[in-house]
Structure formats: C-alpha cells, structure tokens
Amino acid sequence: MQVLYTASARATGDGRDGHVRTSDGTVDLDLAVPKEMGGAGDAANPEQLFAAGYAACFHSALRLVGRKLKADVSGSVVEAEVGIGPNGSGGFGLAVTLVVDLPAVPRTAATQLVEQAHQVCPYSNATRGNVEVVLTVREALAA
Structure with a gap:
C-alpha cells in the first residue's frame, strides 16, 4: 500500500482520563471516562x-x-x-x-x-x- 497521508496524535495523562492532541493541533481535547463506565463523563472519549x-x-x-x-x-x-x-x-x-x-x-x-x-x-x-x-x-x- 502506498501511504498518501499519515495522521499523528499523542495521548498524555491517565489514558481515558487524559488528553489527546494531533501533531498539527487541529484536535486538542481532554478525555474522560463516560459516566456509564464509572467516570465523570465531562469530556470526549x-x-x-x-x-x-x-x-x-x-x-x-x-x-x-x-x-x-x-x-x-x-x-x-x-x-x-x-x-x-x-x-x-x-x-x-x-x-x-x-x-x-x-x-x-x-x-x-x-x-x-x-x-x-x-x-x-x-x-x-x-x-x-x-x-x-x-x-x-x-x-x-x-x-
């Protein structure tokens, strides 16, 4: 397969209760465990x-x-x-x-x-x- 594009993102913090950011900064989000799984659910997952x-x-x-x-x-x-x-x-x-x-x-x-x-x-x-x-x-x- 010839790769046409590669996306890169980094997760930091505590995994599902952490932060993700793409290398270009277009996605830059806090993460939270959903309430249904026992978390706060106050951020993306x-x-x-x-x-x-x-x-x-x-x-x-x-x-x-x-x-x-x-x-x-x-x-x-x-x-x-x-x-x-x-x-x-x-x-x-x-x-x-x-x-x-x-x-x-x-x-x-x-x-x-x-x-x-x-x-x-x-x-x-x-x-x-x-x-x-x-x-x-x-x-x-x-x-």
Whole structure:
C-alpha cells in the first residue's frame, strides 16, 4: 500500500482520563471516562472520536460509490454508533452500527450502495473480522 497521508496524535495523562492532541493541533481535547463506565463523563472519549472518524470516512466512501454509480446521494447522512464492553477474554471489544440516510435513493439501491461503501471505506476494511459492524439503511424511498 502506498501511504498518501499519515495522521499523528499523542495521548498524555491517565489514558481515558487524559488528553489527546494531533501533531498539527487541529484536535486538542481532554478525555474522560463516560459516566456509564464509572467516570465523570465531562469530556470526549475514545469511542466518540472513533465514531466521528468512522462516520466521516464511511460517508466519503458512500459518496464516492454513489458518484461512480450515478446515484443521487444528496442529503445523505451517516451516523456511527460505537459501543464498548467486555469481550469475555479479560479485555474489551467494540461494536459498531452505521446508520445511513439516503433520502433520494430507493431502499434496494440504497442497501447496495451502503454494502459497496462498506467494501471501500478504510475504517470498514480495518475493522472487518475484528469488530462487529451492523449496517442500517434508514429513510430510503420505497422500491
């Protein structure tokens, strides 16, 4: 693979109750453990950052596939839900649900676009086989 771009971030402090900053300073956030996991929940957490990145990346892949197939992806929205919990082996795992709105695309075509975007998206390719990813198409036109 030819690397086109590399992002770099540094975590300091106490991990989930610490701070993250990208090398260029565009992301510069305090972190806090979510209340649901016993923390203060008064700052961002790694699952939120992962959800934001996955949603943006998947949306780009969806729009790329849509353009190639000449589908009307105007008004499209991608929401990523990232859950964390014990994996049964002493560690933790993630679960992801991607909820996609394609209001101008009939349901069958929308489902096909989402499946194709899932093959293109780098986050989907990185998680495949490691993280359960559920794809949901919402608000599609009836076929």
